Amino acid sequence: MTDAETTVGELSEGQVLRGILERLPVSSAPVGPGDDAAVLAVPDGRVVATTDTLVHGPDFRLAWSSAVDLGYKSAAVNLSDVAAMGARPIALLVALAMPDDTPLSFVHGLADGLARACAELAPGCAVEGGDLTVSDTLTIAVTALGSLDGRDPVLRSGARPGDAVHVIGDLGVAARGLDVLFSRFVDTAGAPIPVTPEARAALSREDAEALDRQLRPRPPIGAALAAADAGATAMMDVSDGLALDAERLADASGVTIAFDSDALGDDPVSTLAGGEDHGFLVTFPGGTVGLGRRVGTVAERGEVAITVDGRPWTGRTGWDPYRDWDAGRG
């Protein structure tokens, strides 16, 4: 019997776990996986912690995302939240809830994706704990922990009038990738159809890259830490949409963020509403040479949280899981 034929329901929890553990990065923690809990070193006595979940349905379609993609993305979206505080990711804890007919090969793909994301995005970060359970709905709940290494945490609330507003990382690329999926990888009834290597090869280079970024976001973790070191006054992960996330940062800081549409690319409307790039929205004191690209300026708080070219933004701002999911899955 091959991995592809074996399902998790045919195995014990311990057997499933062994296949996962052997694929994960080697732990260098004081106490790694296998005990009641892990023990991790955070030399300055502060730990940064965040959690984010991918659920089959609202967060992904199995026709579009491979197991490796899902493992990668579930790590990436959490690593970016840790880095957005100015912290170095040190550990992931992964709770997997899977239908019992899930192929073992799929679980191994998830583990490979987790390992690859750690290696590519946050070397030294490892999966230090987790939980396996059965569920009718495939659910990947990840917690990421980080070490500030003596830095002050960079909060959403630190932006001050006169600061420059920058974005580090992609802007609108993941949203374009989502458009590619919904326009090129659905059948006439709107149901998702698989992203085969052949179909992918037929895409333009730009569309293929956008698709890749949608399925495997690549937050520039090192650049976020460099931004913290360079004096960033506020920072956050851009996950739900640039406009929506900028509103949150503006509200937390009691300021207005004034975007310059010229800096938002060819399609500012899509760029403002597009999420999932997992780049970083950062403010730097005026006069600082910031990282990334400048997209606007922090102003005194006006009537609205964000403006574009001086006018209130009335377009779409981003994604809300309760309002926006169409109940599709596949």
Place this chain on the structure above:
Amino acid sequence: MTDAETTVGELSEGQVLRGILERLPVSSAPVGPGDDAAVLAVPDGRVVATTDTLVHGPDFRLAWSSAVDLGYKSAAVNLSDVAAMGARPIALLVALAMPDDTPLSFVHGLADGLARACAELAPGCAVEGGDLTVSDTLTIAVTALGSLDGRDPVLRSGARPGDAVHVIGDLGVAARGLDVLFSRFVDTAGAPIPVTPEARAALSREDAEALDRQLRPRPPIGAALAAADAGATAMMDVSDGLALDAERLADASGVTIAFDSDALGDDPVSTLAGGEDHGFLVTFPGGTVGLGRRVGTVAERGEVAITVDGRPWTGRTGWDPYRDWDAGRG
């Protein structure tokens, strides 16, 4: 419209979140909920981290568990894992994935249960982060973090021949509660029927207490920390079954755990297989006055991991989510 009639699908994520946050313990963390991640103080530079998930179906029936019960249990099962390392729980992160027809009042009950568990079991511990998403399957994924406060972590691997084997906390009580549910709260077709206050009042005092412990486990966190301070050589949370968990501890330590059936209550067979008490299995050096009740002795590793009255244990050892779930839900 009352809370009970409103469902999460009718609200934005922010609206759902507000109702949760106002029910949770007040954060005293350097950075509490609301930013990309929380920042928590762990003065000795080490953080203990664990994650455990409750999934509708394998882990609970909505006919039997109230929202408060589920919030309480999802916290308790994680707090016990932190304490089993000899660490003081300082924070929970809670990822809730809920069907969009979940009543808002249910979500508030979950928050109340989380708050109550923190207050009763681990005062000072607060919910410092989380995530809300939609799912077809109600899923509560909790991560707990703890501070060792200068203690050495107490591992599973530290038991040595000659140590005394103790259990701190309940033993077999939660399993008896599960028996009460499956014998008294199912209809003739075996489907779960609600645990009403009237039906509960009709139970014997012992059955009512067992039911309460099954629905709201009460790990004695303070006693686990006291055991660490008293020189425990190994410790673990008893979650899946005393025999199964003892096998794990014995294997990790390279020893055999020799139970004495006289110490296992009136029904040693059930006690050995029963899980979910979330008490602690602890070994103390011979001659130490240990905490809890003595249930056996650590022996040199023999052919098997555990014995009862000197004979290998061939009965049921505990619960495995992949092998043992009968696909029932309700």
